[in-house]
Amino acid sequence: MGLIPRTIHDIDTPAAVVDLDLVRRNIQALQTYLDGxxxxxxxxxxxxxxxxxxxxxxxxxxxxxxxxxxxxxxxxxxxxxxxxxxxxxxxxxxxxxxxxxxxxxxxxxxxxxxxxxxxxxxxxxxxxxxxxxxxxxxxxxxxxxxxxxxxxxxxxxxxxxxxxxxxxxxxxxxxxxxxxxxxxxxxxxxxxxxxxxxxxxxxxxxxxxxxxxxxxxxxxxxxxxxxxxxxxxxxxxxxxxTMDAGFRPHSGHMFESAFWILASVISRPATDRVVLDAGRKAVSFEPGGTPIIEDPSGLEIESLSEEHAKVSLTSQNPDLQPGQKVRITPWHGCTTFNLHDTVYVVQDDEVVDVWSIAGRGKFT
Amino acid sequence: MGLIPRTIHDIDTPAAVVDLDLVRRNIQALQTYLDGxxxxxxxxxxxxxxxxxxxxxxxxxxxxxxxxxxxxxxxxxxxxxxxxxxxxxxxxxxxxxxxxxxxxxxxxxxxxxxxxxxxxxxxxxxxxxxxxxxxxxxxxxxxxxxxxxxxxxxxxxxxxxxxxxxxxxxxxxxxxxxxxxxxxxxxxxxxxxxxxxxxxxxxxxxxxxxxxxxxxxxxxxxxxxxxxxxxxxxxxxxxxxTMDAGFRPHSGHMFESAFWILASVISRPATDRVVLDAGRKAVSFEPGGTPIIEDPSGLEIESLSEEHAKVSLTSQNPDLQPGQKVRITPWHGCTTFNLHDTVYVVQDDEVVDVWSIAGRGKFT
CATH class of the missing domain: 3.20.20.10 (Alanine racemase)
Known part of the structure; x- marks a missing residue:
């Protein structure tokens, strides 16, 4: 790892990112609900x-x-x-x-x-x-x-x-x-x-x-x-x-997604296909649901292999080229955090800290 | 982590284990096939x-x-x-x-x-x-x-x-x-x-x-x-x-399973149920196939949650109690190695080394 990136745009991919303000808001929302x-x-x-x-x-x-x-x-x-x-x-x-x-x-x-x-x-x-x-x-x-x-x-x-x-x-x-x-x-x-x-x-x-x-x-x-x-x-x-795509629809929209995997386009081999650098080793893939591309909107992951996500494109979709970045909301946050050693902490797209996911892999 | 265990029976669980002689045999088998x-x-x-x-x-x-x-x-x-x-x-x-x-x-x-x-x-x-x-x-x-x-x-x-x-x-x-x-x-x-x-x-x-x-x-x-x-x-x-359960049937039995996840029974809450300490964070779970309990024989994993494997028992199965160990062959070796920081190396059940899985999580 080189220097700490200054903004979310400088983070090399694939990488785990949390939005500090949204995490705080989620924590406070449940605390306020239980107070009293x-x-x-x-x-x-x-x-x-x-x-x-x-x-x-x-x-x-x-x-x-x-x-x-x-x-x-x-x-x-x-x-x-x-x-x-x-x-x-x-x-x-x-x-x-x-x-x-x-x-x-x-x-x-x-x-x-x-x-x-x-x-x-x-x-x-x-x-x-x-x-x-x-x-x-x-x-x-x-x-x-x-x-x-x-x-x-x-x-x-x-x-x-x-x-x-x-x-x-x-x-x-x-x-x-x-x-x-x-x-x-x-x-x-x-x-x-x-x-x-x-x-x-x-x-x-x-x-x-x-x-x-x-x-x-x-x-x-x-x-x-x-x-x-x-x-x-x-x-x-x-x-x-931190919320995830699997639980978000169930919790009455009281909590917001505050955790993403940042990925990059590494290949645009055909007009109707783009390949991202985040596969099952960067975002967990479980029966039940597929990770969601949050930004840019209009894209869906068609399949995930170990190191690649394949996205089918139509003329309705944003036109993506190698080097461009996308933000993926994991279907299951717990098993996705478990794949990463560190998480970048952002506020308004500025990187304010890098935390070690100290409990990752601690399964004994 | 404490002292290095002396035999496979001393390894705390869940843990990744490879059999050195079987790995060598698999490597030599392909090399011999290609020689000439x-x-x-x-x-x-x-x-x-x-x-x-x-x-x-x-x-x-x-x-x-x-x-x-x-x-x-x-x-x-x-x-x-x-x-x-x-x-x-x-x-x-x-x-x-x-x-x-x-x-x-x-x-x-x-x-x-x-x-x-x-x-x-x-x-x-x-x-x-x-x-x-x-x-x-x-x-x-x-x-x-x-x-x-x-x-x-x-x-x-x-x-x-x-x-x-x-x-x-x-x-x-x-x-x-x-x-x-x-x-x-x-x-x-x-x-x-x-x-x-x-x-x-x-x-x-x-x-x-x-x-x-x-x-x-x-x-x-x-x-x-x-x-x-x-x-x-x-x-x-x-x-x-190292082979896995997913590929083993396809390769003409030229290669043997040489990689397992060692797990322990942590609960025997009912006569027909036993729970192991290895879940999706220790052995990867993918659409396509379920990890196989190799030892003792006669047991099947019914479901895998994050930290638990649930095994249904009948009177035909071996009787397991908390503390007993089982050996699981992953369905997909690549994504299972990716969950572990280290692997215990055994020869005839003796632990001869502990290797860092240095490429784990190196997805950038």
């Missing part, structure tokens, strides 16, 4: 993986962040975050040892769904002289991780509460199978139905004398639904801060 | 992105390697490779300047399909006092980059031959649209039909007095077809060295 409610946001950093954005979210009011892996949590703590919920199971001596090391320097909470894992965490926390926060993950319909709601979850919560070195923080459930339901009323019914099991389990835990301080979960597409469930305390939305 | 023919292999490093594997390929007989981007070429030259063909258009002053810097230290060749790009490359090479090799890319049916075969390609080759600072090396065509045709006879007919245009253009160039030293292209699935085309000189196969 009993629910707070603990933003998931699996989208942006960038401590600088996490610190903006905390400055706006978040008590800390959510991560998916120990490695992401390490990147956040190294970047100045002091409170991380790892919303996932942490299994095996190598990762549990890193978890305890992190807990020397930050407030660390982890999800559990297995009694033997609870014993492993407890033994390691005691040996390291630390306390690890624990949320019991409840399966609410994704059929992924999570103990069954009701009695099995209460039993596991009791096991956590009795385990030395662990602090029972509360319950977790993620309504991930509902977030892409197009019709908002259907989505709301599905999310409330799923998370109702967590709230019922909370009541059972409290009847058994357990203190459930947090009930945590929720995604960007259900923030307005989950935040209104009686007894819910914490949202884990992540995509809202 | 007029065709050599210039392996594409976009699959493994690892200088150590590139140097093994060169030691076996390759004159150099192929890369997709300047950044990949820089990673290879820094790793000790002295001859790189960038099989792609290099556009814009920033990248052309890096290309010239590379050419101070290595033999660098680049593909062109545009006369203005030829002038830009020539001017920069003259200013830097270097010579850059050039192959004229011919469109052979992928409808991606490349000038039309016949007269337009001859004209562009003449422009290259006349341009100071540039050395016309030859012609390039990639039969990428044929490599996944299941029936071998159909694939052969399609590949020969496509590449015939390059051979015809070679004859036209030679009739015009141009010296065409190399005719380059070819993928792992067509090595036995393209290498037999009269006048072809160079193959660019990449996947063969």
């Amino acid at each position: 409610t009993p629910v707070h946001i603990r933003p998931h950093v699996k989208t942006h993986k960038t401590p600088q954005i996490a610190l903006m979210q905390i400055a706006a009011g978040a008590p800390g962040v959510t991560s998916a892996k120990v490695g992401e949590a390490e990147a956040m703590v190294a970047g100045g975050v002091h409170d991380v919920l790892i919303a996932n199971q942490v299994v095996g001596p190598a990762k549990i040892s890193r978890l305890c090391a992190l807990a020397q320097n930050a407030r660390i909470t982890v999800a559990v769904d297995d009694a033997r894992n609870v014993q492993d965490l407890s033994a390691a926390a005691v040996a390291a002289g630390v306390t690890i926060g624990v949320v019991v993950e409840i399966e609410v319909g994704m059929k992924r991780c999570g103990v069954a709601a009701g009695a099995p979850a209460v039993t596991l919560a009791q096991t956590v509460a009795a385990a030395p070195g662990l602090d029972l923080v509360g319950l977790m459930g993620y309504e991930g199978h509902t977030v892409a339901i197009e019709d908002h009323a259907e989505r709301a019914a599905a999310a409330r139905g799923a998370l109702g099991r967590v709230i019922e389990t909370k009541a059972l835990c409290e009847a058994a004398g357990l203190n459930i301080r947090e009930v945590t979960g929720g995604g960007t597409n259900t923030f307005d639904i989950t935040s209104k469930i009686d007894g819910w305390t914490e949202l884990q939305c992540g995509t809202y801060a | 023919t007029p065709v050599h292999i210039r392996p594409h490093v976009k699959t493994h992105k690892t200088p150590q594997i590139a140097l093994m390929q060169i030691a076996a007989g390759a004159p150099g390697v192929t890369s997709a981007k300047v950044g990949e070429a820089e990673a290879m030259v820094a790793g000790g490779v002295h001859d790189v063909l960038i099989a792609n258009q290099v556009v814009g002053p920033a990248k052309i300047s890096r290309l010239c810097a590379l050419a101070q230290n290595a033999r660098i060749t680049v593909a062109v399909d545009d006369a203005r790009n030829v002038q830009d490359l020539s001017a920069a090479a003259v200013a830097a006092g270097v010579t850059i090799g050039v192959v004229v890319e011919i469109e052979v049916g992928m409808k991606r980059c490349g000038v039309a075969a016949g007269a337009p390609a001859v004209t562009l080759a003449q422009t290259v031959a006349a341009a100071p600072g540039l050395d016309l090396v030859g012609l390039m065509g990639y039969e990428g649209h044929t490599v996944a045709i299941e029936d071998h006879a159909e694939r052969a007919a399609a590949a020969r039909g496509a590449l015939g245009r390059v051979i015809e253009t070679k004859a036209l160039c030679e009739a015009a007095g141009l010296n065409i030293r190399e005719v380059t292209g070819g993928g792992t699935n067509t090595f036995d077809i393209t290498s037999k085309i009269d006048g072809w000189t160079e193959l660019q196969c990449g996947t063969y060295a």
